[in-house]
Amino acid sequence: MIEIAVKATTANLGPGFDCLGLALDIENRVRFTESDMDFEDKNNLIYMSAKKVFDSVGKAMPFIHIEQEINIPICRGLGSSAACIAAGCTAGNALSAANLSIDELIKMGTEIEGHPDNIVPAFLGGFTVSSQDEDRVVYFRKEAYEGFRYAVMYPEFTLPTSQSRGVLPKEIAFGDGVFNISRSSLLTAAMITGDGELLKYACKDAMHQPYRKSLVAGFDEITGRAHSLGALAAFLSGAGPTIIAVLPADDMGFESAMKKHLKGMAGNWTLNVAAASNTGVEIV
Known part of the structure; x- marks a missing residue:
């Protein structure tokens, strides 16, 4: 065995x-x-x-x-x-x-x-x-930097990768490409150094989330609420529908407040806070 x-x-x-x-x-x-x-x-x-x-x-x-x-x-x-x-x-x-x-x-x-x-x-x-x-x-x-925690939020509905890829454009504007290159470079630096201030800017995206969020009802509301509760960043995990918020290690109030907010939303959302794994x- x-x-x-x-x-x-x-x-x-x-x-x-x-x-x-x-x-x-x-x-x-x-x-x-x-x-x-x-x-x-x-x-x-x-x-x-x-x-x-x-x-x-x-x-x-x-x-x-x-x-x-x-x-x-x-x-x-x-x-x-x-x-x-x-x-x-x-x-x-x-x-x-x-x-x-x-x-x-x-x-x-x-x-x-x-x-x-x-x-x-x-x-x-x-x-x-x-x-x-x-x-x-x-x-x-x-x-992985150990000073971040990850609020993993997912609804009861699933989203096959094939469906999520189907809404992506075949081409993107040159400016959007530059936008993502700069943010992904910042994100790499933030994840290596643990710079939470960089992370606030680094997780913005112009390549896939603007198109995929239409498949995840409540995406803007959840990410907006996550930021208002002190999350350093919030993004669609993979092809979705999971949304992840990055939290500083000393945050104590996000989980309870966000769970309360999710209860009022359609989708029967679950929230678990996880650490990165090495x-x-x-x-x-």
Whole structure:
């Protein structure tokens, strides 16, 4: 039996579309045990990811049983698919004795996911910047600053990534590109140094949130209320519908006040405050 622990991730962080990511201390556990029957759901993302490792080294995958302990909300923009992929690839690497490097697993996971922004922090933990250069994933990883907390707010409705990507424009104005380059650069500096004042400006975005927020009823109200309650920043997590507010570590009143506000809104919103996680996917 192999048990894998893997964290939730948030991507984009406002302006860092498809390149910035952060692991959060919200954890799934996945257990793999040998079975006398073949796995029924061949489209299961965990199974597919494990099998991809076996296939890459030319080994037959044994019959396995997969059991999950799920704490990462599904289809909410918190990296649930990346968590499945990272867990599956890690288990496949161990069970097959393939001995693939972490970079090889990240490349494989990116091929499955289609982009590395959630995959890299799911494998490595911490704050990450990632990019695809032809067939290679190039990334930077830094221990997440421990002086921020993250108010994770999500409604009962889900938002598939395909739907959220469908509202994005095919082109953006040159000025919007410059706007996002400057903010994502500021955001990288803020996340490395823990500069909360920079963060107040850095999470503004002109590339995806203006289009996606139409799919998340209450986005402007929630982000506006978060700022009025002292949040350093507020942004759509990944493709949504989760909204994350970044809080200073010494904030004590945000959670209760924001929960009270969310109760008065449609959508049956849940709020949990999490820390960043510097722990990547691991066999426990």
